[in-house]
Amino acid sequence: MTGRAPLPREVVAMRIARELEDGWYVNLGIGLPTLVANYLPPDKLVVIHSENGVLGVGPAPELGQEDPDLCNAGGQPVTLIPGGCLFGHAESFAIIRGRHLDVAVLGALQVSEGGDLANWMLPQRGVGSIGGGADIARGAKRVYVAMEHTTREGEPKILRQCSYPLTGRGVVNAIFTDLAVIRVSPQGLLLEEIAPGWTPEEVQARTEPRLMVSPALREIRL
Amino acid sequence: MTGRAPLPREVVAMRIARELEDGWYVNLGIGLPTLVANYLPPDKLVVIHSENGVLGVGPAPELGQEDPDLCNAGGQPVTLIPGGCLFGHAESFAIIRGRHLDVAVLGALQVSEGGDLANWMLPQRGVGSIGGGADIARGAKRVYVAMEHTTREGEPKILRQCSYPLTGRGVVNAIFTDLAVIRVSPQGLLLEEIAPGWTPEEVQARTEPRLMVSPALREIRL
């Protein structure tokens, strides 16, 4: 059954990091997406943007070396790379809304086959925080979702229609889960890569909309 | 006849300078308005804004001491006061449009009794340059016109309606000429001050719309 375990979060992050091209500017959401920063290709210029006015987020500071004024969008202390720079929210969201970010990697509660994203509110709570999510989902040139393929209860998170309030409509380009890499295309969802030991039928069983299986389907590799 | 001479430009500038209150931010147009900077009250904080991104314009530099990168909106070399600061056009016109300037002193080709301002184009030329005029005329909290009372040919420049293309509609608050100080009010033009040796009738004869004469009419004093 070892071959049947879903991929660890770190492997999903590593897989996404492989997508990042030289010269790209990238916004990473809270949680799994933040892990992508740990696997950036050192031979490429990939600059991390944080919507609270930081371009060039560096590694987490050593304990005790935190700068109280320097944090990411989640409030966690960060560092600045050489050549990083700082600005206010007006400029930061001009960058986001103006489609200057090459990719945003975001977590999700639900994704629809049309690329709708829901990631900010559990309806049963009655109130939620949107933060910069709606701007980033709509503004980045590409939106990659990074998430577990199903809920803890085993329910699909990839749905025909999202039931939760949307963050953005038709914004997701690709979904990276612990089971699969799925592209969102005008024709529907295309299963391109699959976790070692899993079959397309097993992934389909955990996915509500019909998946098209790529003729070039391959195992997720790093 | 000496008492009958129009006031020199410098006196008009000095009169306007007396209007400026402590803490005011002021934009000065090209020509006569620029002279106002020479008569700022030293006991007050009056800061000169130039729309090309300079806040705190200082006196003209000594010959040979010009900074090639530091100029006013007319392209003339200027200096920066201590505490002055620099920014780009986006910020500069956010300041202007956002009504942060306490007063703009502008030249005029024509002013109407409704406070319309025409100061950018001679129709016979067929083409003109508006520059920042339309933004400043509309954006400043108060617009003071500084000009000769008539054209060189003796024609009135204060008219019932402007015949030249407008810079701004209903924007002028007061007109300072070499003959008079006239407030623009909802009831019409109010003659408040008059050059020494001149009578209201003589000023009226050089002004197209009817002037109301202030009961407190006084000579222009410095």
Added chain:
Amino acid sequence: MPGKPVFSDPAQATADIPAGATIMVGGFTGRGVPVALLRALRDRGVGGLTIVTNDLSGGWSPWEDAALLVEAGLVRKVIASFPIPGSASTPTAFERLHREGKIELELLPQGTLVERIRAAGAGIGGFYTPTGVGTPFAEGKEVRVIDGQEYLFELPLPADFALIRAHRADVLGNLVYRRAARNFNPTMATAARVTIVQVEEALPAGALDPEAVVTPGIYVQRLVLVGGAA
């Protein structure tokens, strides 16, 4: 040369803020928050406030922010992008009051929030943003197709007072900020009738690099000197 009014007492600097005022409060996840000004307002007990701020910690983080006004029962309405923490395990004062219908919320995407504030400061009557199309943030908003793409119409968001925090100021009110403590502060400075700045020092005119000034003094009405970390 004279300069801006400089206060050493936050209570005195905020004494004319009336009940019912609309107040912008700078800061993001606790950084760049004018905590001393907020405490002064809370201690005076000015009620019925509308607070425009990005986020409310509500005791969820070690940082203080406008949540302290909410906890004191002084806030009627909050306009924010992140009013509650992600975790629902311990509801904040805001979440409880909101659930009880005692506090109103206008929830805005963060970029829409800051751009509406900028519009108010920059004299823009309204603008079209692509953010929120097809989501709950579009509810009740005019949709317009421009160049084949849908946008939402958004109005400017001004305030009576802006309470902000800067790293350094000069006596003419020019401001610079430190690291990510800049956030909403410079934009809010432009959009209020009265902008009040918490800062540690008011330096002489000329002490700041004129090219590195972030907030030109024209936007600033009062400086409040508050030493140390408060």
Added chain:
Amino acid sequence: MPGKPVFSDPAQATADIPAGATIMVGGFTGRGVPVALLRALRDRGVGGLTIVTNDLSGGWSPWEDAALLVEAGLVRKVIASFPIPGSASTPTAFERLHREGKIELELLPQGTLVERIRAAGAGIGGFYTPTGVGTPFAEGKEVRVIDGQEYLFELPLPADFALIRAHRADVLGNLVYRRAARNFNPTMATAARVTIVQVEEALPAGALDPEAVVTPGIYVQRLVLVGGAA
């Protein structure tokens, strides 16, 4: 760490600008103009251009600017606020060509020009400005009353290329400007598909104060090193 492409030859850095392109050119009254990039474009003779720039000296001042493209007959249309000098005594090449109907002009108030450029860079679909209401600048434009005041609707103004000039750059494309040579340069940097920067040096990453950077490198595609005053 890798960085942005750095050119030493202005001709090479602008070699892919095609005839008919829309090009923003930074500068104001000659300050902050990317003169070396303009000369390279002129020497290549790329025609049919639409030029977005604040002003054209046309030999009226000692400064060079985009007027040199107009004089070379390469410009189809100019979008500007100050296309001709105030004095009519010696008509410029632009004024002559415009009178002959050989060059088109879109004349915009300076603040509307820069805000339209900002809107393009910031993803704003359009905005309402009070500037120009009741003047010739309102012709053909939608008027909307917002909160009792009239505004004109303005669309974003993007470009294919922005040619700008900065004082200092680092290899990641972060830029700072000097004095009033900043003007339109940082705004134009945000609004073009390709932004090309004339600068004297490309400093190592980390050489610029991160809080004083005016143009974040994300907006910059190419750096062109041009020594001295050109």
